[in-house]
Amino acid sequence: MVNFANFREIGRKIVCVGRNYKDHAIELGNAIPKKPMIFLKATSSYVADGKPIVIPPGCENLHQEVELGVVISKEAKNIQKDQWQDYVAGYVVALDMTARDFQNEAKKEGAPWFLAKSFDTSCPVSNFIEKSAIADPHNVELYCVINGAEKQRSKTDVMIFDIPTLLEYITKYTTLAPGDLLLTGTPAGVCRVLPGDVIEFGITGIIKSNVTVQ
Ligand SMILES: O=C(O)/C=C/C(=O)CC(=O)C(=O)O
Numbered sequence: 001m002v003n004f005a006n007f008r009e010i011g012r013k014i015v016c017v018g019r020n021y022k023d024h025a026i027e028l029g030n031a032i033p034k035k036p037m038i039f040l041k042a043t044s045s046y047v048a049d050g051k052p053i054v055i056p057p058g059c060e061n062l063h064q065e066v067e068l069g070v071v072i073s074k075e076a077k078n079i080q081k082d083q084w085q086d087y088v089a090g091y092v093v094a095l096d097m098t099a100r101d102f103q104n105e106a107k108k109e110g111a112p113w114f115l116a117k118s119f120d121t122s123c124p125v126s127n128f129i130e131k132s133a134i135a136d137p138h139n140v141e142l143y144c145v146i147n148g149a150e151k152q153r154s155k156t157d158v159m160i161f162d163i164p165t166l167l168e169y170i171t172k173y174t175t176l177a178p179g180d181l182l183l184t185g186t187p188a189g190v191c192r193v194l195p196g197d198v199i200e201f202g203i204t205g206i207i208k209s210n211v212t213v214q
């Protein structure tokens with residue numbers, strides 16, 4: 001039986017959705033996706049409690065992306081949209097840290113985003129949020145504040161693909177396991193972070209978390 005409160009220690013995979021908020025797709029000059037865009041972060045991306053984000057060697061444009069995370073409760077393959085709630089153990093708020101300069105270089109070359117998205121410490125996450133604490137994950141507000149200045153704030157109801165659609169789509173191709181984390185994409189307001197920055201990220205009225213950039 002999985003202890004979901006310690007889901008980070010279980011060390012399961014992190015499946016991420018990109019370009020799932022129209023305003024963020026537009027701010028980076030991307031087209032609005034017609035189907036979910038999926039990538040993976042390695043289990044080594046998690047930031048241990050109280051530890052900093054470490055800027056990867058050579059990165060000169062590290063961005064924060066606040067995202068709602070869904071923690072998977074049980075093995076999920078070929079799930080139907082109307083069953084999605086059965087596969088949710090709970091939620092987190094997370095940062096999909098992105099080495100934007102590495103990503104832009106990879107995009108130019110048609111190369112994978114792995115180092116841009118999956119370097120060590122690229123995934124700070126909050127404590128586990130019990131499923132019962134969020135009645136509707138499509139009706140919460142994400143926010144991110146850096147050194148006291150607000151950078152991101154958005155309701156999740158503007159996601160292009162909602163959680164049932166994402167889970168149905170992803171599990172057609174790959175099996176999700178208990179403790180896996182689904183990151184559902186970021187709204188507009190991503191920006192460069194620098195050593196010494198303190199990033200506060202949260203879900204209004206539900207949870208907040210802090211991490212420092214080293
Ligand atoms: O397409 C790009 O240039 C960048 C996309 C992302 O980094 C996608 C995300 O991770 C996101 O939208 O949350």
Ligand SMILES: [Mg+2]
Binds near residue numbers: 096
């Ligand atoms: Mg992201």
